[in-house]
Amino acid sequence: MSRQTFLEPFNAKAMSYAEVARTFVPSTKFTQLAGAWNSVLVGPRGGGKTTLFKMLSVEGQEAWTGAAAEPYKQTVAYTGVYVPSDIAWGTMLESLIEAGQDETVGILFSEAAFVTHVLLSVAIGIDRHVALNPVLRLEPGAETATDEPTQADLERVIATIARLWKVQPVSLSPASLVDALRERLLNIKRDTRLRAKLKLTDTPTQEYLGIDMLESASQALQAFDAAYRRPHHRWCLLLDEFEVAPMHLQKTVLAAMRASGAQKLLLKVALAPCGPDLLYDQQGSAPPSQNNDVQQVQLWYADKTEAIEFCQQVFLSRSSIYPALAGKMPSEVFGTSAYAVVDDSEDAAQIDLFTLTGRNKKQVTEQFQALAEKDPTFQEFLRRKQIDVSRELGMQPSDRHGNTLRKIAPLVAFRNAYKGKSVGKKRGVKPFNTAYSGWESIAAISEGNPRWLIGLITRIMSNNDQVQFPVPTPQQTAGVQWNCQRYAEMLQSVANEQFGSIKTSTPIYDVLSKIGDYFHNRLVTATFVEDPPMSFVVDERVSDDVEHALRIAVNHGAIVCYQIAADVGGFPTLRGLRFRLTYLLAPVFKLPMRKSKSVSLSTILEAKPETPTSQDDPTANPAGQLIQGDLWAN
Known part of the structure; x- marks a missing residue:
């Protein structure tokens, strides 16, 4: 068996649409996300947000073939346009403010870069559609009465879009429209650098400033669909990793969700669980509602049965091409635990x-x-x-x-x-x-995160020179420990600031270590109880600094919340919420993987090392049993 190719870890961002589609496993999360509605996709790094968005794009849908794909593809009643994130949206604003520019000017240039980025993705989508659905090319003087779009129709609509977007393509073709927008992106970045370096104070007058993203994209797509005789067709912008966008852009997009549900353009946004505070006061207007405006999907599993089933499908999707594993279930390969x-x-x-x-x-x-x-x-x-x-x-x-x-x-x-x-x-x-070791343990440790699962199995199988099933326990545990230790090392090097708004002076891994050591001590040296605490509630006694450290930990998947995020875009605060350490850290802190009652985080942080309490903590959450029901409810 090859050491190089078996279940290799992946990052969908660097993969082609065909590569992503080849091993894509749809889940209930995909079904919740895919419908013709506005959505917010919330999940930690590596949770699969980019994979889901790429599979909703027109390129992903085209690459996804086979009978199993058809039922899912029928639910995607729109043309998906994938929009990758660009850190330049934020750095432009920062550089202009640092150079003494008025914040309003910085916001204008930042928005212009974002809007141009979106329009470029839309133009690429239009170009692809035309390539797959060529227009009629009529000879001069030929009959023009036809239900099919013609070359003249296409040129008219490209001219219309160019006027709406304030660009001047060299020809009236979709490809030329794409080239003109790419040139505009370069111009925006050049103009921003010049203003910052020369400290210009004049009022900027560039035509690309002030273009509205939703209106400019919607009107262009309405014109295009009219030319293609499909006025009721819908499109969807898939804005990936949008937590890196400046706060003013997040406000703009979330506000647009409240108004775009019945229009030409749907919006789907991917966010980290803890980003900048999204509960903003937008001049008196409320943020979008989960019930009325958006469908929020969380990329962590409350139901462990659902997660294990998904893990099994991921395994089968990537193992069936290997002769030694073809037709084998993961429990045959790894045994049970x-x-x-x-x-x-x-x-x-x-x-x-x-x-x-x-x-x-x-x-x-x-x-x-x-x-x-x-x-x-x-x-x-x-x-x-x-x-x-x-x-x-x-x-x-x-x-x-x-x-x-x-x-x-x-x-x-x-x-x-x-x-x-x-x-x-x-x-x-x-x-x-x-x-x-054992399939149940490996699946639990992966938390239903496809990248983590593939990394675990890859490491385990990379040392399997001679195929032996079940894989020997020492080989399994060596692979698991290697992955878990690398993850712990990554957490030790995580920056203490994210998105410019989450800052802490407390090292993230220090907090996680105190939590893990406390639970291990309660498990081993305290009075034996049937249900020792293995989860914690972030109570009011916890400092803001520690809470900010935990927010960064959430974004990296290091702690898992038992409750759903009630607010659009994730958790504006962690206080009052119940968490556990990710099972990927269980081997590091020598912990079992189990549901349990909770204890207040302040109690954990105030405990002296190696001197755990000898009985159940009186400050443990009295409603723990009720809260834990939320985690495993069907």
């Missing part, structure tokens, strides 16, 4: 993980017995529950204490691996890596 318990549901798939026989059943029983011998608090727990670990342990619903035993089995294994014989002490042993 009884330690990937992330909730206490009694569905068949969960119970099957604990259908223990022979050697496996003996190993689990030995874990319970070993912990009971060295942990008086676990002995007390067993006494209260009337559980006799000297007898055979049954973990099916029909067994006595079956549900309880199944729920705590992973906790017992973790605690036994790390707990020393002295009260409150840990022992120095090798990491409990078995918990992070």
